[in-house]
Amino acid sequence: MITIAAPREPSPETRVALVPDIVSALVRAGHRVLVESGAGAASTHPDEAYTAAGAEVVPAIDLAAVDVLAHVTPLPATAFGRLRPGAVTLGLESPLDDDERLAAANANRLTVLAFERLPRTSRAQSMDVLSSQxxxxxxxxxxxxxxxxxxxxxxxxxxxxxxxxxxxxxxxxxxxxxxxxxxxxxxxxxxxxxxxxxxxxxxxxxxxxxxxxxxxxxxxxxxxxxxxxxxxxxxxxxxxxxxxxxxxxxxxxxxxxxxxxxxxxxxxxxxxxxxxxxxxxxxxxxxxxxxxxxxxxxxxxxxxxxxxxxxxxxxxxxxxxxxDLPADASRLYAKNVANVLALLVADGELVVPLDDDIVAGLALTHEGVTRDRDGAPVAPPAAPVADAAPVAPETDVTTPPGADLISPVSPDTAGEDRTTSYAGGRR
The missing domain is CATH 3.40.50.720 (NAD(P)-binding Rossmann-like Domain)
Structure with missing residues (x-):
């Protein structure tokens, strides 16, 4: 059994990473699911629906007890520091080259799975958040x-x-x-x-x-x-x-x-x-x-x-x-999340199989190093750090102060001449 959690996203985000139907399937598969109170309210999923689906609805998620944190908006570096060493995060992570966030994830030896890096293959289509959104x-x-x-x-x-x-x-x-x-x-x-x-x-x-x-x-x-x-x-x-x-x-x-x-x-x-x-x-x-x-x-x-x-x-x-369409957008997003989760569980235990091309492509960080799309290290391992201090249950780690929020624009590209950068793609 693994513990999977979905936080309440910071405003103005209205989507949620897990919906009750997906929660029900995860619980039937033997997993524990934690949902922060109010996480699905804006997407027409009240706390009662999650409880009926078998989730534990909690005032705030104790990140130190989570194996997989499914989220929509990029997590701040402070949240990476509160997760247990070796935990997995799964969600959108742009910008992918934010040094502070990468350092925090690597210092805690987290596996950060970024949907932006999903391979463009037929097998990966059911996990393609960029396309569904x-x-x-x-x-x-x-x-x-x-x-x-x-x-x-x-x-x-x-x-x-x-x-x-x-x-x-x-x-x-x-x-x-x-x-x-x-x-x-x-x-x-x-x-x-x-x-x-x-x-x-x-x-x-x-x-x-x-x-x-x-x-x-x-x-x-x-x-x-x-x-x-x-x-x-x-x-x-x-x-x-x-x-x-x-x-x-x-x-x-x-x-x-x-x-x-x-x-x-x-x-x-x-x-x-x-x-x-x-x-x-x-x-x-x-x-x-x-x-x-x-x-x-x-x-x-x-x-x-x-x-x-x-x-x-x-x-x-x-x-x-x-x-602006949180009900259906969340439903599609949650199905994408569930399809990735199926690759991360073997015999009821959490695994990160980098020999799988989808997992290798998603893995932005793993075991203390930043990874390329083939799963190979692109930076030396981070030095081991002491265990993070426990988080009080009442701490709301999903709505950090504004200073912790990450801008979607990479500082490396700010002010550049972008007239030569027209790229289409899945969006």
Missing amino acids: ALAAGYRCVLEAAIRLPRFFPLAMTAAGTVPPAKVVVLGIGVAGLQAIATAKRLGAKVAANDIRPDSAEEARSVGATFIDVGLDAAEGTGTGGYARALGSSAAERQQAALAPHIADADVLITTAAVPGHRAPLLVTAAMVAAMRPGSVVVDLAASTGGNVEASRPGEDVRVPSSRGAGEVTVVGLASAPS
Whole structure:
């Protein structure tokens, strides 16, 4: 039997790492499950539902008693220090190169499994948090745009005249982009899309979009593992020049390009936004990781004066679109967690099989060292440290002071020129 815990995520996160259905399955398998009181309240899962599923609902989780901590938002270094040596954490961990957090995890010899590092293989699809959450994000971003757009999405033919359909442009044809295209089409919009990966053209057409060809060679846009690669400055300039007239003609622009574990690429300049018609709406799904759009700010609506007349363009920086759909987003996330947990248990005991390509890929740290995607050490082991002081049960370790929270933007990339970094991918 192993002890698995799910904390209450810090505000404004509304998702939870385990839902009652998954808890019930884990308990039936013989495991002990701890859930912090209120963890599922925002995702429509009250404490009573967890209790009925067999979980122990506690005021605060004693991290020293936990074998596996499943979480959504990145854990602060202070939480790593409170876990028992050898424990496993499983969740989102961006940025992946935060030295303070890595040092804290290695000092306590924790196994930190980061969903951002999941291999892109058929076998790993059932564990792919980035894809499951991108599905929710792609759907939500179109609804946010439709609410703010001061006109119809669909074609309307009435006795008073004909209203043409809204024109939507989607940049990035990964999971979020495809879902955004499909949702916009269902609402009746006319959709065009672009991604620098050559195989994305057929994907866009399969869900009803017109593909915008910017004239890039396959070698310029295709990277390893199915992701787009960073563009050189010349290619990026050609891309922006080709996209500019399509964006200027759009009523709605949605950007979805993300690089897991890194700062988002800059795709759209402030001048390109200003060239849109007054009343147009831009939704940036990558706002919380640096932004695809120069004017976006996470969690804010920014008004940009239009250069085409009186009025403004609204730039929506979605901080965490999946968190706006917490019930289904949590259900999908929890299923991904459960599928990874199945790899970590053998004969009722906790194991970390680095000979498994999925576990090796996920393992950011293990046995005191930072690991590469093959599970090999990339840094010397941390010096042994004394056992961490016990944590009082009443201590709320899931909502540390603001100073402990980790920014989603890596300091190593702050201020860099991101116009050459357009990468598509699963988001």
